[in-house]
Amino acid sequence: MSHLTMGNRFKKRYGGWSNRLRHTVRRRLRVVIPYAVIGVAVLVGAALFFEPPEWGIWVAFAALFVFLEFFAVEVNDRLMQSSGVMVMMTAGVIFAVEPGSDATLGMVLMGVVASVTPTDIKERRWFQPLANFGQMCLAAGVAGFLLDVNLGHLEGATNESLLRVAVASSLAALAYVTTQHILIRRAVKIVFGSDNLEPWSKMGVLFSGQVVMGLLGGLIGAAIVIANRPAILVLIVGVYGIGHMSLYAFGQLRDSHIGSLRGFVKTLEAKDMYTRGHTERVAYFAQLIGEELAFTGTQLEEVRWAALIHDLGKLAVPTELIRKRGRLDDDEYEVMKDHAHLVEEILAEVDFLQPMVEIASGHHSHFDGNGYGGSGHIEGKAPSLESCIVAVADSFDAMTSARSYRMALSQQYALEELRRHSGGQFHPDVVDAFERALDKTRRRWGAPHVNDEEMARRLAEEPELTLRG
Amino acid sequence: MVEWRSRNVAILSWAFPATCIAVALIALPLAESTPLRLMIGVTALVIGSLIGVATSNSGNRFTTGLAVAAAMPLVLVDDAGGVDFAGVVVVYGAGLAVVWALRLSRGESHVELLPTLVRRLAGYYIYALVYASMRVGVFAEFDGGWQDLLPFGVALFAWLGVEVGLRALLVLGPRELSRTYLARALLHDLNVFLGLTLTGALFGELHPALNWWALPIALLPYSFAHTAFARFQETKVTYKQTIRALARIPEVSGLGIDGHADRTTEIAAAIAKEMGLGPVQVEHIEFAGLMHDIGRVSLNEPQILKMGYTNDDIARWSAEIIAEAPYLDRVADDVRNQYEPFRRPGEEADPDISIISRVIKVAAAYDWEIYQEGRTPLQALEHLHAGTAYEYDTQVVASLRRLLTTRGVLEPHVEARPQPPTSGHPDS
Numbered sequence: 001m002s003h004l005t006m007g008n009r010f011k012k013r014y015g016g017w018s019n020r021l022r023h024t025v026r027r028r029l030r031v032v033i034p035y036a037v038i039g040v041a042v043l044v045g046a047a048l049f050f051e052p053p054e055w056g057i058w059v060a061f062a063a064l065f066v067f068l069e070f071f072a073v074e075v076n077d078r079l080m081q082s083s084g085v086m087v088m089m090t091a092g093v094i095f096a097v098e099p100g101s102d103a104t105l106g107m108v109l110m111g112v113v114a115s116v117t118p119t120d121i122k123e124r125r126w127f128q129p130l131a132n133f134g135q136m137c138l139a140a141g142v143a144g145f146l147l148d149v150n151l152g153h154l155e156g157a158t159n160e161s162l163l164r165v166a167v168a169s170s171l172a173a174l175a176y177v178t179t180q181h182i183l184i185r186r187a188v189k190i191v192f193g194s195d196n197l198e199p200w201s202k203m204g205v206l207f208s209g210q211v212v213m214g215l216l217g218g219l220i221g222a223a224i225v226i227a228n229r230p231a232i233l234v235l236i237v238g239v240y241g242i243g244h245m246s247l248y249a250f251g252q253l254r255d256s257h258i259g260s261l262r263g264f265v266k267t268l269e270a271k272d273m274y275t276r277g278h279t280e281r282v283a284y285f286a287q288l289i290g291e292e293l294a295f296t297g298t299q300l301e302e303v304r305w306a307a308l309i310h311d312l313g314k315l316a317v318p319t320e321l322i323r324k325r326g327r328l329d330d331d332e333y334e335v336m337k338d339h340a341h342l343v344e345e346i347l348a349e350v351d352f353l354q355p356m357v358e359i360a361s362g363h364h365s366h367f368d369g370n371g372y373g374g375s376g377h378i379e380g381k382a383p384s385l386e387s388c389i390v391a392v393a394d395s396f397d398a399m400t401s402a403r404s405y406r407m408a409l410s411q412q413y414a415l416e417e418l419r420r421h422s423g424g425q426f427h428p429d430v431v432d433a434f435e436r437a438l439d440k441t442r443r444r445w446g447a448p449h450v451n452d453e454e455m456a457r458r459l460a461e462e463p464e465l466t467l468r469g
Numbered sequence: 470m471v472e473w474r475s476r477n478v479a480i481l482s483w484a485f486p487a488t489c490i491a492v493a494l495i496a497l498p499l500a501e502s503t504p505l506r507l508m509i510g511v512t513a514l515v516i517g518s519l520i521g522v523a524t525s526n527s528g529n530r531f532t533t534g535l536a537v538a539a540a541m542p543l544v545l546v547d548d549a550g551g552v553d554f555a556g557v558v559v560v561y562g563a564g565l566a567v568v569w570a571l572r573l574s575r576g577e578s579h580v581e582l583l584p585t586l587v588r589r590l591a592g593y594y595i596y597a598l599v600y601a602s603m604r605v606g607v608f609a610e611f612d613g614g615w616q617d618l619l620p621f622g623v624a625l626f627a628w629l630g631v632e633v634g635l636r637a638l639l640v641l642g643p644r645e646l647s648r649t650y651l652a653r654a655l656l657h658d659l660n661v662f663l664g665l666t667l668t669g670a671l672f673g674e675l676h677p678a679l680n681w682w683a684l685p686i687a688l689l690p691y692s693f694a695h696t697a698f699a700r701f702q703e704t705k706v707t708y709k710q711t712i713r714a715l716a717r718i719p720e721v722s723g724l725g726i727d728g729h730a731d732r733t734t735e736i737a738a739a740i741a742k743e744m745g746l747g748p749v750q751v752e753h754i755e756f757a758g759l760m761h762d763i764g765r766v767s768l769n770e771p772q773i774l775k776m777g778y779t780n781d782d783i784a785r786w787s788a789e790i791i792a793e794a795p796y797l798d799r800v801a802d803d804v805r806n807q808y809e810p811f812r813r814p815g816e817e818a819d820p821d822i823s824i825i826s827r828v829i830k831v832a833a834a835y836d837w838e839i840y841q842e843g844r845t846p847l848q849a850l851e852h853l854h855a856g857t858a859y860e861y862d863t864q865v866v867a868s869l870r871r872l873l874t875t876r877g878v879l880e881p882h883v884e885a886r887p888q889p890p891t892s893g894h895p896d897s
Contacts (some may be wrong), residue, residue, distance in 0.1 A: 045717035162682060182760055184832050202798060218691045219685075219686055220686060220690070223679060223682070223683075223686045226678050226679060227679060229678070230615050230616070231615060231617040231618050231674050232671065234618060234676050235618075235667050235668075235671040236671060236690050238667045239664055239667045239668050239690040239691055239694055240690040240693065240694070242663055242664045242666065243690065243693045243694025243695075243697045243698075244693075245660070245702050246694065246697035246698055247693075247696075247697035247700070249701055250697060250701040250704055251698045253701065253705060253796075254704050257704060257707065257708045259794065259795035260711070260795060260797050261711060261715070261794075261795070262791040262794075263792065263795060263797075264715055264791075264793065264794045266793060267790045267793040308535060312718070315722065317722075342721060342722075345719055346715070346717055346721055348714070349710050349714055350707065350710040350711050350714050351707070352707045353711070431637035
């Protein structure tokens with residue numbers, strides 16, 4: 001969390017949202033100017049009133065800190081977490097305890113060197129480095145000051161002072177993390193007009209973890225001072241580095257996992273131009289609803305995954321059935337019904353997907369207990385809230401995108417249709433939440449003026465009027 | 470023959486704890502450490518050896534016992550500051566004898582247990598010996614400086630050498646995996662090995678100054694690394710499950726042969742391991758094997774059925790599908806070339822056809838022969854033999870033959886039947 005790059009990562013992954021988030025240079029300046037002033041003030045203050053650290057040790061820690069900040073690992077839900085806070089506290093405790101040096105200046109300088117990333121230079125960004133410069137200087141300054149006040153008089157540590165070091169470094173870590181938290185949210189609020197934006201709105205999740213990491217870092221610092229053996233530092237960095245690289249590899253593997261499934265579904269889908277992009281859109285709508293219903297990390301992730309796999313079973317249904325115009329006869333309907341079971345069958349061995357499979361296989365169950373579904377479907381019983389979310393998202397996209405036999409319907413019509421069946425086929429709370437969420441995005445889906453099915457069909461039959469995609 | 474062999478292995482296996490204890494008893498009077506310290510050392514080694522650590526999919530299993538063993542020569546020191554080698558010998562011997570008994574009582578077979586523990590013991594002793602001998606003389610004068618790392622590093626290197634060498638050489642029981650593969654797979658897990666042993670050394674370095682505080686502090690960085698290993702491993706398993714599930718889509722829809730992808734993958738991976746390819750290549754072969762027929766999902770397109778299709782079309786569609794998926798895309802070319810002949814008459818072998826494609830081709834053909842043509846393994850192999858040199862890579866087919874011989878399915882009377890899944894690799 002300590003080093004959230006503002007904007008870039010966010011925009012890249014959600015190209016579609018960037019319109020809504022177009023932020024002006026003026027807004028950015030409103031962040032950068034005060035932040036940079038704060039940063040410079042902290043830097044000057046630290047240089048004037050505090051002793052510099054021993055430079056050899058400082059360089060080692062700064063290099064490690066920069067390394068960890070750059071290889072930040074994505075934790076739950078696109079949040080980047082770096083273990084830099086740990087190194088910061090280790091360095092801080094050593095600087096504070098060693099006679100003749102202070103934590104404040106050393107830590108502030110570490111913050112300064114880590115505020116510019118290679119990406120910033122490559123893309124010639126000015127906003128991120130400057131904003132990060134301010135927030136890191138202040139956070140490091142506050143934490144360093146706390147360490148100096150609490151540990152400065154120790155002049156060398158012993159076993160007895162370990163408890164004191166533990167308390168002081170937790171306090172410092174708490175201050176460090178809180179300061180960053182406040183400053184980043186503030187910047188996001190000024191630039192984007194709201195601080196309730198992903199991923200920053202979820203930063204709180206990392207809070208306790210970061211404080212614990214700071215505590216551990218402090219203890220390691222104390223151990224290095226007490227044992228006074230340079231070999232220890234090398235070993236700690238070695239073990240930690242190995243762990244960090246594994247965690248980094250884990251993050252990448254998880255990304256490819258999601259990416260593989262997504263890419264796979266997309267290509268299979270692409271065979272049928274009428275359902276192209278369907279899954280991605282359903283996942284997007286499901287996420288909107290989930291967020292509106294205040295779903296968090298795992299729950300939200302489950303709904304998103306469920307939406308991604310909800311039509312996997314259809315791949316096993318003959319294409320001509322899926323493309324068929326008009327009503328299916330009974331036999332055909334039976335085959336179609338099977339696809340809810342097929343998802344379960346295909347993904348039966350993927351343990352971690354089981355909750356999502358359950359959600360996905362219920363997306364044709366109705367709120368009033370009708371419809372069909374996988375093994376979880378019980379006649380007369382409402383499916384889970386998550387299934388209802390996927391159901392609404394799926395139906396909305398089905399209506400607002402073109403089919404071989406009809407044009408796309410308008411958003412207005414689709415919403416009316418959802419409302420009409422609310423309480424019957426659809427979960428009323430979900431429909432309400434979806435309307436609210438859709439309203440907030442200010443995007444419109446479907447063809448603008450096609451307001452009934454009959455018209456949509458007629459339009460599709462007159463070739464020159466046909467709009468596709 | 471087999472009975473005779475397993476009885477001998479059992480006798481050898483019982484000799485292991487006996488030797489360990491005998492050596493420990495001889496060394497005990499020479500040890501300078503207090504009996505209490507030695508007891509604590511043995512207990513730590515035993516407990517550590519029971520805690521497994523997740524490793525990558527190469528099948529090696531490490532335990533935290535490695536960390537305890539690595540710490541031992543640094544912690545057990547004599548009055549002069551040198552290593553109490555006799556004490557270390559006692560701890561290793563007694564500890565591994567107890568571990569042997571515990572693992573046997575948990576139902577592990579002698580065939581797996583014996584090579585694993587012999588390898589462990591040899592590695593521990595070499596490590597302690599190198600470390601202790603380096604701490605005599607020049608290095609005895611250094612204490613706690615950077616120089617401390619040199620004896621440790623050299624000793625660790627020797628240990629790793631013994632570990633890798635014995636992993637490849639010391640295999641009892643039927644040997645399906647090539648020695649090269651075993652050694653490469655172990656090196657593939659170097660990060661876990663280093664994470665554990667460095668942690669042991671860290672404890673050893675901290676112990677003189679911090680006493681028992683050294684334990685929590687040495688465990689801090691390790692617990693982080695441990696979580697990372699576990700999560701990586703977990704994701705890897707999940708990823709494989711997902712790919713395996715997706716590979717079943719054509720089969721579930723009745724467009725492919727039931728179980729073909731799974732069986733082809735199993736045979737292909739076994740061939741690769743038998744040939745001594747590395748763990749990364751084996752993994753690619755697994756993905757390519759699972760995905761090699763995924764293009765069959767296109768077979769429910771009415772137009773395609775009307776126009777007709779060839780195997781090559783299926784390979785092309787399969788490659789197109791996986792080219793879109795990150796991570797899997799690296800085997801797209803291999804899947805694309807899976808039906809290409811190994812070489813054409815009058816030409817050199819095509820260098821563009823990767824070993825992955827060649828292995829998949831043989832494995833898929835073998836499975837086809839058995840499950841579609843109803844041949845016995847021997848007949849299927851003969852059929853493949855007839856196509857070597859042009860259609861199939863000679864070396865791959867030879868490897869398949871060795872594999873089938875080891876599995877004992879090449880007897881003329883053996884009927885076609887599902888291959889048992891590989892029993893995995895013996896614990897290391």
